[in-house]
Amino acid sequence: MRTSLLRSMESALRRSRSGSSHLLRRPFASSSAVPERKVAILGAAGGIGQPLSLLMKLNPLVTHLSLYDIAGTPGVAADVSHINTPAEVKGFAAEEQLGQALEGADIVIIPAGVPRKPGMTRDDLFNINAGIVKSLCTAIAKYCPNAIVNMISNPVNSTVPIASEVFKKAGTYDEKKLFGVTTLDVVRAKTFYAAKAKVPVSEVNVPVVGGHAGITILPLFSQATPATNALGDEEIKALTKRTQDGGTEVVEAKAGKGSATLSMAYAGAVFADACLKGLNGVPDIVECSFVQSTVTELPFFASKVRLGKNGVEEVLGLGPLSDYEKQGLESLLPELKSSIEKGIKFAQAN
Ligand SMILES: NC(=O)C1=CN([C@@H]2O[C@H](COP(=O)(O)OP(=O)(O)OC[C@H]3O[C@@H](n4cnc5c(N)ncnc54)[C@H](O)[C@@H]3O)[C@@H](O)[C@H]2O)C=CC1
Numbered sequence: 001m002r003t004s005l006l007r008s009m010e011s012a013l014r015r016s017r018s019g020s021s022h023l024l025r026r027p028f029a030s031s032s033a034v035p036e037r038k039v040a041i042l043g044a045a046g047g048i049g050q051p052l053s054l055l056m057k058l059n060p061l062v063t064h065l066s067l068y069d070i071a072g073t074p075g076v077a078a079d080v081s082h083i084n085t086p087a088e089v090k091g092f093a094a095e096e097q098l099g100q101a102l103e104g105a106d107i108v109i110i111p112a113g114v115p116r117k118p119g120m121t122r123d124d125l126f127n128i129n130a131g132i133v134k135s136l137c138t139a140i141a142k143y144c145p146n147a148i149v150n151m152i153s154n155p156v157n158s159t160v161p162i163a164s165e166v167f168k169k170a171g172t173y174d175e176k177k178l179f180g181v182t183t184l185d186v187v188r189a190k191t192f193y194a195a196k197a198k199v200p201v202s203e204v205n206v207p208v209v210g211g212h213a214g215i216t217i218l219p220l221f222s223q224a225t226p227a228t229n230a231l232g233d234e235e236i237k238a239l240t241k242r243t244q245d246g247g248t249e250v251v252e253a254k255a256g257k258g259s260a261t262l263s264m265a266y267a268g269a270v271f272a273d274a275c276l277k278g279l280n281g282v283p284d285i286v287e288c289s290f291v292q293s294t295v296t297e298l299p300f301f302a303s304k305v306r307l308g309k310n311g312v313e314e315v316l317g318l319g320p321l322s323d324y325e326k327q328g329l330e331s332l333l334p335e336l337k338s339s340i341e342k343g344i345k346f347a348q349a350n
Pocket residue numbers: 042043044045046047048049068069070071111112113114115116125129132136151152153154155156181182183184185212258259260261264
């Protein structure tokens with residue numbers, strides 16, 4: 001997946017540099033090779049939003065890129081729009097333009113909201129971000145009820161349930177189209193595993209299940225490929241802990257200037273690319289994501305998901321777990337349950 005996204009982007013860059021691409025010479029509306037796809041980014045001028053806008057502008061599957069933020073959008077949109085790739089860029093700056101930003105969107109990516117500072121948990125963001133997510137999802141229900149929604153705003157374990165409740169109230173909920181973006185956990189698990197197991201990072205795959213906060217992030221290193229016997233129990237524990245604390249590692253390193261933005265933009269672009277490929281009918285697109293689920297007793301859970309023309313095509317099971325992973329699963333369920341319930345309660349009360 002990672003390599004296929006890089007290949008697509010490299011080829012877009014090559015085409016834009018050589019100016020020889022037929023895609024660049026002819027208007028997209030008349031291109032039969034690539035279906036029209038509008039991607040909207042809400043929170044596009046933020047730390048994640050800006051590099052994510054750049055990466056989506058480089059994605060050859062995007063024909064229309066709609067950038068919305070309550071501050072700073074005109075600059076970001078003007079800047080990104082000068083890049084000579086086919087996606088047509090439009091910026092929307094004020095709340096009264098949110099409808100236009102969303103209309104016709106196939107995918108809406110939401111990195112709007114405040115990030116952590118050192119000493120905070122993701123749940124500490126709930127009070128501010130819950131309201132932001134609720135109002136943005138209300139607009140999605142109105143202006144693009146059929147869009148796929150990629151939720152990045154934290155706490156994902158609660159913001160996804162909030163979105164589901166907003167859509168249910170509006171009568172537009174489609175569980176196949178709502179995704180909590182947990183790709184950064186997979187990106188981290190792959191990077192850390194490759195370094196420890198001394199295997200090429202581009203070949204590595206590691207499923208990460210559960211949720212997206214602390215111990216609710218459960219990497220399944222027993223299923224990592226390429227498999228290795230080189231890692232003992234203590235090393236697997238250390239890798240698990242580093243993956244669970246990856247966000248905090250960045251928050252502390254940034255020392256008050258926010259949380260992961262560049263690696264998150266990359267992860268968000270990987271996941272959106274997978275959704276676009278699914279929509280376009282590319283077979284066997286599988287990514288981990290926090291979705292409505294029956295894999296455990298909880299109503300939402302992150303696991304491998306097969307993506308297709310309607311969003312989720314199949315939520316895949318957990319596969320065989322090691323004893324250590326079974327314990328991790330037992331331990332995460334109560335915290336994840338309460339974060340999910342907190343989101344549902346908030347959306348029902350407001
Ligand atoms: N799912 C994941 O793996 C990750 C999630 N995050 C989360 O992503 C969120 C954004 O992080 P950053 O980009 O670093 O924050 P940031 O503060 O740099 O950017 C957030 C942007 O959202 C905008 N915004 C605020 N209210 C809005 C509204 N009502 N409508 C549209 N835009 C609005 C702000 O103007 C700002 O430009 C945070 O909640 C953070 O915790 C961050 C990293 C990883």
